[in-house]
Amino acid sequence: MKRFLLGMLMVVGVAALGLYVFNPSGTPSLDPRARIFGHIPYRLPATSMEPTLLAGDYIVSSTFAYIKQSPQHGDIITFRYPRDPKQVYIKRVIGLPGDMIEVRGHQVFRNDIALDEPYVQHTHEREPAGKWQVPDSMYFVLGDNRDNSADSRVWGFLPQGLVEGKAIYVWVSKQGNTGSINAGVPR
Template sequence: MEVETKEKKIEKKEKSGLREWLESVLFAVTAATLIRWLFFSAFVIPTPSMENSLLVGDYLFVSRLHYGTTTPVTPLQVPLTHQTIWGTEIPSYLDWIKLPSYRLPGFSDVKKGDVVVFNLPVEHPDLYQKFSNVLPGLKPHPADLRTNYIKRCVATPGDTMRIINGQVLVNGKQQERPARLQDEYFISTGGPVNELNIFKKNGVVDYTQYTETFGDSIPLNDEPGYIIKATNAMAEKLKTYDFVKRVEPVLMPEHLKEPFLFPDSEIISWNKDQYGPIVIPRKGTTITLTHENAALYADAIISYEDNENFLLKDGVLLDHQKPLEKYTFKQDYYFMMGDNRHNSADSRYWGFVPKDHIVGKAVFVWMSIDPDPVSMLNKIRWDRLFRVIK
């Protein structure tokens, strides 16, 4: 005869369908959040600043392992969001708690030539209004939730960088140009051309018909033609057409000061094609402050290094209202530029990228959708799928 035990009398309650669903969702969100934070994230290219290397509509995987992921500064945040809750303007975070940021070990440091995703530094609460002319619509955000930008690193901590006639020189040596880097060219055509067949057929998507002089860069007056953004290979191909009289780069001349360029100083006359020399700050390096380099380094010293009592006044950096003669940097910095050199709001316009703003290295394109295809059959750029980013 079987004896009934107390345990057998207690019926195990089965999990409801709703509970199982909630547990599955919780597990999936937790796993996705950890993967996104520790290993890699997905991004989409929204602007043409990296063309022709990366195109608008490219979807990327960005490795956080290469440089080491950073711990959250703003822990009170809706999972799998960045600045706002999906499809709304409602902030997805609360800044009631702010934690110190630490970087976990990575595979390597940021190298010259790397395509890097980082948080835009000038969304700092003390800087976003200052740079609103360069980047309209800037809003202040915590350091780890600032807008993600993607550019190519052209100079690393301690480097001396200069741009001469559009060519980047680092420590006196010309840097290798990325294969798909775009410059601005003037094409003399003698009149209008079939833009769809000529330009788009050759990969040129940014072109403007031009009939007037272009300052000091184009010597002939009222010469009909086009201003285009193109790679060197594209420009050489266009030279082969019979109706093309000449193709030449459009460069701003030396000593022509460009408005809204970094740094905002009357004693510096640089432009996007003639820039520097400028020394990139390195952790532990001590500099003697002058009127010129105070303009270069004030934003970094005051806003990115947590120096609350520092102030730039009349070109002089003050510490507790006393002139600061020397300063030792607390972290490394980088100089970033877009591969579409004449259509990129980059470090030439808003300055250095602090190491604690680095997110990760762009690794490969996993999907590419053309926002303006010739036909729906060309909506997906099949030739760009799983392309390694160089």
């Protein structure tokens, strides 16, 4: 019985190592949880995604979500911060490659069409204005708490290779609001 258990443990260990090394999900993360299990838990340290996600919430990000597809408009993603890849950020995808993004006042336009963003929180009168053409292999991301978010308006475009996964679930929240993350509506 001990030999059988030892053999099974070795098979599982070799399989896990193989998943980590060969990285079938293609995640840029070196985190074994991402490569082997396909999910990474995070604790949100900041208010940049309020009111959708709250500071202190514990979320789960699926690294397998983008194996066969790329992030889409409105997805809430976790990614390595371009200026310091040791840090993980979470933001909403606003622009895909080729999109023209423009911010005027509190309104965001994608390809000259105003976005309906009921999840956005504003505390100041105006957002920084600007216009950006999203290059190939890049994304334009914004926090839902637009007045309190360091995002693509500040540090530029997000390279596709830094995307870790899609935020899919809140498993612990100070407010008690747990469950699947609906990208379009605050919890």
